[in-house]
Amino acid sequence: MRLSTKGRYAVTAMVDLAGHPSGSPIALAEIAARQEISLSYLEQLFGKLRRAGLVRSVRGPGGGYLLAHPSEGIRISDIILAVDEPIRATRCKLGSPSGCRPDKGRCITHDLWEELGNHIHLFLSAVSLADVCERRVLGTSGKVHIEGVNAPAEKPSADVVTLKQVAD
Numbered sequence: 001m002r003l004s005t006k007g008r009y010a011v012t013a014m015v016d017l018a019g020h021p022s023g024s025p026i027a028l029a030e031i032a033a034r035q036e037i038s039l040s041y042l043e044q045l046f047g048k049l050r051r052a053g054l055v056r057s058v059r060g061p062g063g064g065y066l067l068a069h070p071s072e073g074i075r076i077s078d079i080i081l082a083v084d085e086p087i088r089a090t091r092c093k094l095g096s097p098s099g100c101r102p103d104k105g106r107c108i109t110h111d112l113w114e115e116l117g118n119h120i121h122l123f124l125s126a127v128s129l130a131d132v133c134e135r136r137v138l139g140t141s142g143k144v145h146i147e148g149v150n151a152p153a154e155k156p157s158a159d160v161v162t163l164k165q166v167a168d
Helices: 005-018 030-033 039-053 076-082 109-126 129-133 163-167
Strands: 055-058 064-067 145-146 151-152
Touching: 005 030, 005 039, 005 064, 005 076, 030 039, 039 055, 039 076, 039 151, 055 163, 076 109, 076 129
Parallel strands: none
Antiparallel strands: 055 064, 145 151
């Protein structure tokens, strides 16, 4: 399963926005330049994020975007769902009684992939924008990249979210 650029770019841009908590609006052109994302693509994504109530826009000189809520209250799943990115691992439509096979039946591994989608959603719902900004989400490698050298990460604090904890 792969997350499309729509979801990845939306999360990346929101992390960038949350990383500038000065209280002044951030222009999309600045985010686009820092993150190397097309400005027109960001404009489309931020239109959806604004309609979902995750960001608010400020017009005029010095305008741009601000988070609509504190970063602790914005879940990664909210961002991905706001840009219409489905969080699922099956080809079947959510809630549809028919499956993805040509005969409308469900494949023999349907329940496995559906449960994987549920775990992904639970994990992304457990992670806030603040968690990502403050690097409280660690992968299984437990390493951080420091000036071109991979070094073991410090022992994570109790509030660090790991994939294993969510799966358990």
